[in-house]
Amino acid sequence: MSDTLVETPVPVEPARKRRNWAKIAGVAALLVVLVFFPVITGTEVAYLKAGQYVLIGVVGAVGLTLLVGQAGQLSLAHPFFLLVGAVSYAVLAGDAGESGDLVGLGLPPLVAMIGAVAICALVGLAFAPVSGRLRGIYLGVASLSLVFLGLYLGQSLDMLSGGTSSGRPPPTFEVFGFRFANTEPAPTIMGVAIQKQQRLWYLFLVIAIGSYLLARGAVRSRVGRAWRAVRDNEAAATAMGVRVWWSKAQAFTVSSAFAGMAGVLTALWLDLVKPDENEFIGTYSITVAIGYLAMVLIGGLGSIPGAVAGAVVVNGLPQLLTLGATEFGWFASAGAGGLSPVLVSAFVYGAAIVLVVLFEPGGLAAIGRRLTSRQGDRR
Amino acid sequence: MSAPADVRSDVSALAVDDVTLRFGGITALSEVSFTVEPGTVHALIGPNGAGKSSCFNVISGLYTPTAGRVRLGDLDLTGTAPHKLAALGVGRSFQNIALSPHSTVRDNVMLGRHVLTKGGFxxxxxxxPRTVRTERRHVARVEEICDFLGVADRLDVPVAALPYGDAKRVDIARALAVEPTILLLDEPAAGLNATETAEMGVTIRDLRDALGISVLLVEHDMGLVMGIADRVSVLDFGRLIADGPPAQVQSDPEVIRAYLGAEAE
Incomplete structure (x- = not known):
């Protein structure tokens, strides 16, 4: 114990962290693989598409783990915000005279992307009066109503969503004149032409890494501490000067923005914006809500790296199995009523959740932590 | 706070002035008045159900009194939203540890810096770089506070892994991290053994001496109260029955009657 508690000016010294070289090498190796992934997959675009889908999951799951894990608000509304993001992008960037009744504002695609994310954030903020008053399973069920609202609105507002029969094409993404489309001639990296799918991979990769870093930073700073305090004890958070309702609203807003970005990417990935025909199966359905929840549970609630791992499992597995089915004839004998890639992966991540809850509530993140044996978690 | 001089000079008196608190037909507090003088340790005691917690909650803004005021110097705290009190220099600890169990000690105590810092998502x-630099400065101060409370070697440990006594100290460290002029401690010795209680008493006196801040504590442990308090207020059935130095209060017939149920002579 020191004798005095009087604040002394602290000399600002550079952080002397012990560098974990193994970790740095691992991250560097991962980055190299990710950057050269289009080269590795070459002309096998299906693998690239599978990878893109995982990156979409990363963006969405990172947003959801902030809300569910860090701020302690259960939400099943993620698919709704995906839908709002996708439709907003198509509407904001869409060409007005493009086709018939579709509404399009013709904004530059980058502006439209940012606008779509902002719209999702605002819609999330608008839900704050509900999300701030309910907790636990009650909030979960209330948020689920948004999925049904999305289903209804998507089907009834044809001029925005394109309708369930045909949908509408999302405008090609473009940054400062660089189009994420096939061009002739195309630039190449090590002999592999960088066409539309390769370009989208890099776009998704940059956004996923950006989302990851932003979330990591937030979790480590003031806003993350406030979220955890509100999650664990509202009275204590209040006594420390945290405005509880605002902190909750903020978490919902941020999470919705991440989901909105994932929605924009989904539109670009599918090359189509099309509302679902029913609430159970589809791009913006309850199944997707559960999938995102599975990602954050498997990864470990509140852990950002965990959310990434969860996205790899939940979004990667069905893609991989589907690829196996088409390329190598897995499930060939299945036929009607047999196993499908989607079904198998649902079983796998269902089992993964059960295992996590039973044996390692901290999820993949906790297992990773134990392997690298770093003390003190960041949850 | 940054002056090399040892104590704060901006500490003002906390006055509970004629506070009455009713819940429907039940009167929890009846015209209670006492003053926590700057730089003193003031204890609020009383038998179970005497209204100590109600009084504490009125001061910390959780309840709005039916009548009466709570003042900190010239500031009227009555009816102030509880989340605004920290910024006004009121720090509080909790009877049952109210920390984030999975977060580290450092992270928990850093929450106390919430009102002293800015920044959103x-x-x-x-x-x-600017945010990180500011944060580093606050972390250094937090580590200083943890050092004072004897938990500096536990900074990277999740609170859930701490012994109860250490967790209580972390809770107080967090209240101190607000840089309060008055520290409200809700049963700081609850759940502690005799040795830990004695150490807690020393710590409370030390921090009062080092910082010059006022401390108001609600406490059951008479040994602790009589040992460290400069002044004691006694509540019984929502009324203030005694208010004075420990020795005087201890021999007050009303207090003895309230505690032992004996007829006052």
């Missing part, structure tokens, strides 16, 4: 998320 984007500024925090970007980890701009």
């Amino acid at each position: 984007v500024t925090g998320g970007l980890r701009l």
Whole structure:
């Protein structure tokens, strides 16, 4: 114990962290693989598409783990915000005279992307009066109503969503004149032409890494501490000067923005914006809500790296199995009523959740932590 | 706070002035008045159900009194939203440890810096050099506070892994991290053994001496109260029955009657 508690000016010294070289090498190796992934997959675009889908999951799951894990608000509304993001992008960037009744504002695609994310954030903020008053399973069920609202609105507002029969094409993404489309001639990296799918991979990769870093930073700073305090004890958070309702609203807003970005990417990935025909199966359905929840549970609630791992499992597995089915004839004998890639992966991540809850509530993140044996978690 | 001089000079008296608190037909507090003088340790005691917690909650803004005021110097705290009190220099600890169990000690105590810092999702998320520098300064101060409370060697440990006594100290460290002029301690010795209680008493006196802040504590442990309090207020059935130095209060027939149920002579 020191004798005095009087604040002394602290000399600002550079952080002397012990560098974990193994970790740095691992991250560097991962980055190299990710950057050269289009080269590795070459002309096998299906693998690239599978990878893109995982990156979409990363963006969405990172947003959801902030809300569910860090701020302690259960939400099943993620698919709704995906839908709002996708439709907003198509509407904001869409060409007005493009086709018939579709509404399009013709904004530059980058502006439209940012606008779509902002719209999702605002819609999330608008839900704050509900999300701030309910907790636990009650909030979960209330948020689920948004999925049904999305289903209804998507089907009834044809001029925005394109309708369930045909949908509408999302405008090609473009940054400062660089189009994420096939061009002739195309630039190449090590002999592999960088066409539309390769370009989208890099776009998704940059956004996923950006989302990851932003979330990591937030979790480590003031806003993350406030979220955890509100999650664990509202009275204590209040006594420390945290405005509880605002902190909750903020978490919902941020999470919705991440989901909105994932929605924009989904539109670009599918090359189509099309509302679902029913609430159970589809791009913006309850199944997707559960999938995102599975990602954050498997990864470990509140852990950002965990959310990434969860996205790899939940979004990667069905893609991989589907690829196996088409390329190598897995499930060939299945036929009607047999196993499908989607079904198998649902079983796998269902089992993964059960295992996590039973044996390692901290999820993949906790297992990773134990392997690298770093003390003190960041949850 | 940054002056090399040892104590704060901006500590003002906390006055509970004629406070009455009713819940429907039940009167929890009846015209209670006492003053926590600057730089003193003031204890609020009383038998179970005497209204100590109600009084504490009125001061910390959780309840709005039916009548009467709570003042900190010239500031009227009555009816102030509880989340605004920290910024006004009121720090409080909790009877049952109210920390985030999975977060580290450092992270928990850093929450106390919430009102002393700024920044939302984007500024925090970007980890701009300026944000990181500011944060480092606050972390250094937090580590200093933890050192004072004897938990500096536990900074990277999740609170859930701490012994109860250490967790109580972390809770107090967090209240101190607000840089309060008055520290409200809700049963700081609850759940502690005799040795830990004695150490807690020393710590409370030490921090009062080092910082010059006022401390108001609600406590059951008479040994602790009589040992460290400069002044004691006694509540019974929502009324203030005694208010004075420990020795005087201890021999007050009303107090003895309230505690032992004996007829006052």
